[in-house]
Amino acid sequence: MKSFSVLLLLILVSAVLAQLFLPWWSVVPLCLGLAAWRSTSIGGAFLAGLLGAGLSWWLPAVWLNTHGAGLLATRVATLIPLGGNTGLLVLVSGLLLGLAGGLAALSGALFRWAFAPRPAAPAKA
Numbered sequence: 001m002k003s004f005s006v007l008l009l010l011i012l013v014s015a016v017l018a019q020l021f022l023p024w025w026s027v028v029p030l031c032l033g034l035a036a037w038r039s040t041s042i043g044g045a046f047l048a049g050l051l052g053a054g055l056s057w058w059l060p061a062v063w064l065n066t067h068g069a070g071l072l073a074t075r076v077a078t079l080i081p082l083g084g085n086t087g088l089l090v091l092v093s094g095l096l097l098g099l100a101g102g103l104a105a106l107s108g109a110l111f112r113w114a115f116a117p118r119p120a121a122p123a124k125a
Contacts, residue, residue: 004044010034011052011101019056024097027053028104035108045109046102053101058094065090 011034015027031049039045065073065086073086082088 003038003040004048007034007038007045007105008048008052010038011048011105012056015053015056015101016060019060024057025100027056027097027101031101031104032108032111035105036112037108039105039109039112042106042109042113046106049105050098050102052105054094054098057097058090061090061094 011031014030014034018026018030031053035045035049039048070086073089074084077086077089078084080089082092
């Protein structure tokens, strides 16, 4: 459980910092690299990537939506067939980034698993 929490925190903090200066998709190689470096289980890596990337998008989006950027979000939600519902826009966009981060972290964990040293098979006499 400790390894999952560390990976989740690493992804969350680094994704928030990366999104300040880089495009949204920079979270994908970040999740891949961090999961390849720190993950111990495949399912835990996916969940950490999903939650870390999703929360790194949801938390600022909710804050911006409630503190003055609601007009722009309403216009974007009107362009997409969401009926102007800004809450649904935040939910859908965070879910999409969370899935992208989760799949990237899953790929990183599988990459680590594929190249991990295997114990030697016992010799048959």
